Amino acid sequence: xxxxxxxxxxxxxxxxxxxxxxxxxxxxxxxxxxxxxxxxxxxxxxxxxxxxxxxxxxxxxxxxxxxxxxxxxxxxxxxxxxxxxxxxxxxxxxxxxxxxxxxxxxxxxxxxxxxxxxxxxxxxxxxxxxxxxxxxxxxxxxxxxxxxxxxxxxxxxxxxxxxxxxxxxxxxxxxxxxxxxxxxxxxxxxxxxxxxxxxxxxxxxxxxxxxxxxxxxxxxxxxxxxxxxxxxxxxxxxxxxxxxxxxxxxxxxxxxxxxxxxxxxxxxxxxxxxxxxxxxxxxxxxxxxxxxxxxxxxxxxxxxxxxxxxxxxxxxxxxxxxxxxxxxxxxxxxxxxxxxxxxxxxxxxxxxxxxxxxxxxxxxxxxxxxxxxxxxxxxxxxxxxxxxxxxxxxx
Amino acid sequence: xxxxxxxxxxxxxxxxxxxxxxxxxxxxxxxxxxxxxxxxxxxxxxxxxxxxxxxxxxxxxxxxxxxxxxxxxxxxxxxxxxxxxxxxxxxxxxxxxxxxxxxxxxxxxxxxxxxxxxxxxxxxxxxxxxxxxxxxxxxxxxxxxxxxxxxxxxxxxxxxxxxxxxxxxxxxxxxxxxxxxxxxxxxxxxxxxxxx
Numbered sequence: 001x002x003x004x005x006x007x008x009x010x011x012x013x014x015x016x017x018x019x020x021x022x023x024x025x026x027x028x029x030x031x032x033x034x035x036x037x038x039x040x041x042x043x044x045x046x047x048x049x050x051x052x053x054x055x056x057x058x059x060x061x062x063x064x065x066x067x068x069x070x071x072x073x074x075x076x077x078x079x080x081x082x083x084x085x086x087x088x089x090x091x092x093x094x095x096x097x098x099x100x101x102x103x104x105x106x107x108x109x110x111x112x113x114x115x116x117x118x119x120x121x122x123x124x125x126x127x128x129x130x131x132x133x134x135x136x137x138x139x140x141x142x143x144x145x146x147x148x149x150x151x152x153x154x155x156x157x158x159x160x161x162x163x164x165x166x167x168x169x170x171x172x173x174x175x176x177x178x179x180x181x182x183x184x185x186x187x188x189x190x191x192x193x194x195x196x197x198x199x200x201x202x203x204x205x206x207x208x209x210x211x212x213x214x215x216x217x218x219x220x221x222x223x224x225x226x227x228x229x230x231x232x233x234x235x236x237x238x239x240x241x242x243x244x245x246x247x248x249x250x251x252x253x254x255x256x257x258x259x260x261x262x263x264x265x266x267x268x269x270x271x272x273x274x275x276x277x278x279x280x281x282x283x284x285x286x287x288x289x290x291x292x293x294x295x296x297x298x299x300x301x302x303x304x305x306x307x308x309x310x311x312x313x314x315x316x317x318x319x320x321x322x323x324x325x326x327x328x329x330x331x332x333x334x335x336x337x338x339x340x341x342x343x344x345x346x347x348x349x350x351x352x353x354x355x356x357x358x359x360x361x362x363x364x365x366x367x368x369x370x371x372x373x374x375x376x377x378x379x380x381x382x383x384x385x386x387x388x389x390x391x392x393x394x395x
Numbered sequence: 396x397x398x399x400x401x402x403x404x405x406x407x408x409x410x411x412x413x414x415x416x417x418x419x420x421x422x423x424x425x426x427x428x429x430x431x432x433x434x435x436x437x438x439x440x441x442x443x444x445x446x447x448x449x450x451x452x453x454x455x456x457x458x459x460x461x462x463x464x465x466x467x468x469x470x471x472x473x474x475x476x477x478x479x480x481x482x483x484x485x486x487x488x489x490x491x492x493x494x495x496x497x498x499x500x501x502x503x504x505x506x507x508x509x510x511x512x513x514x515x516x517x518x519x520x521x522x523x524x525x526x527x528x529x530x531x532x533x534x535x536x537x538x539x540x541x542x543x544x545x546x547x548x549x550x551x552x553x554x555x556x557x558x559x560x561x562x563x564x565x566x567x568x569x570x571x572x573x574x575x576x577x578x579x580x581x582x583x584x585x586x587x588x589x590x591x
Contacts, residue, residue, distance in 0.1 A: 272490065312450075
């Protein structure tokens with residue numbers, strides 16, 4: 001896998017360099033915006049799906065769920081890759097806000113002055129607040145995630161008695177609560193407005209952050225599933241079996257439907273009200289150049305999971321789950337493509353070698369960092385109080 | 396509805412129940428049913444029950460609901476009483492989706508409840524024989540049906556080393572009947588309760 005990851009990183013860096021010299025340096029602001037936008041949506045996508053791994057752990061910890069313990073080290077390793085993507089995405093977006101007003105129109109002071117809507121939104125959409133909030137979001141995700149990983153490390157070395165075990169669970173719960181509270185005001189609320197919705201600064205949708213969250217949640221679950229199946233295939237996760245896979249499959253299925261629900265809730269209201277300043281978002285996506293991508297996205301992320309993942313045998317089948325996880329990961333990557341590039345380059349679809357090259361770069365980084373994080377600690381927290389419940393888990 | 400003979404073994408430990416059920420099935424005896432105070436994971440596999448077809452029924456009801464909703468609304472708004480609402484086309488698919496979704500859920504849910512009752516023979520005044528008064532309390536009951544080929548004495552001896560708390564032979568109705576317990580059957584044997 002290490003060779004593979006280096007290969008992918010190599011391909012990605014090559015694509016980045018070619019793109020940088022042919023497009024990034026271009027004097028045409030649209031071409032350069034396409035290049036930086038492509039990198040930005042990949043960076044944000046991989047940042048959010050790796051962060052979802054920690055969200056998954058925390059949400060299940062608060063629910064006192066035990067079944068995840070057998071493979072929780074896999075999700076933890078994925079969340080350990082989050083600071084790296086956070087660094088890439090954070091630096092990228094902050095420098096775009098500071099220097100590139102073609103992507104974030106609201107950073108152009110001259111434009112804002114003559115635009116009543118943007119002037120009105122200036123209290124929220126301004127560079128200092130953007131930088132502050134971006135640093136705070138990514139920084140606290142990384143910090144609280146690292147604390148969570150540190151707490152669970154205690155279950156590796158020494159046996160926990162009844163009292164110590166209770167204390168251990170309590171500390172885990174408190175930390176999970178803190179993470180989720182911060183996650184709710186950032187990833188579930190303000191951060192997507194700022195990072196992504198402000199690409200169309202005149203347009204707004206109240207479903208937007210939930211939509212981004214749902215999309216990244218399914219992507220993150222697919223990622224966890226893929227790593228679990230890969231490690232299981234290699235014989236490392238003896239305690240994880242079909243029962244755990246079945247529950248991961250249920251999550252994938254349920255949240256694909258949740259994604260569709262949010263997708264439709266956003267679409268239906270805008271379609272029904274038919275207000276021009278809202279429908280502008282869907283105009284070129286449903287009727288213009290992005291039509292193909294837009295409906296392909298719906299087929300991959302809704303029709304495929306509901307038809308394939310509905311039956312019980314499919315969720316317990318390793319081959320089928322691998323296929324679906326890869327498909328959904330690609331589907332939600334495509335979703336992020338159409339969300340972000342659909343706003344940056346509304347007239348022309350840009351999907352091409354650069355997108356796949358940059359995606360290869362990030363997949364390479366992901367495989368390398370997650371692989372490295374997996375080797376650092378035992379794959380099973382041996383003395384975790386819930387471990388037995390996880391081993392005998394039965395659906 | 397016919398009266399049949401049953402050998403009824405009762406257990407007070409689920410650890411004894413599982414191997415006993417498995418061995419009974421392996422030995423080729425016909426298990427009538429196993430009664431437990433609470434749902435038990437894995438018991439269906441041990442008993443060798445096939446997977447329920449309830450979810451297939453649910454899927455069919457769901458499709459039926461989808462078709463009903465879409466068909467009904469399309470017919471009303473396109474051909475029976477076409478009107479223009481809010482500048483939308485007659486066949487305004489996005490506006491139909493919420494109702495389609497609701498009817499799909501309604502049909503699937505209600506249909507599955509009734510199918511479940513049908514499969515389990517649950518209805519007001521439908522009665523079945525109760526093999527042990529404490530089978531809903533703290534006793535696990537394994538009822539084995541005696542076919543003409545079954546050697547009853549051998550079957551009773553079969554349970555000797557299985558950790559039972561009691562083995563008895565009962566002549567009882569195998570199916571269900573209409574009726575009321577208070578009039579037709581004395582569920583709790585008062586003498587037996589005193590002994591326990």
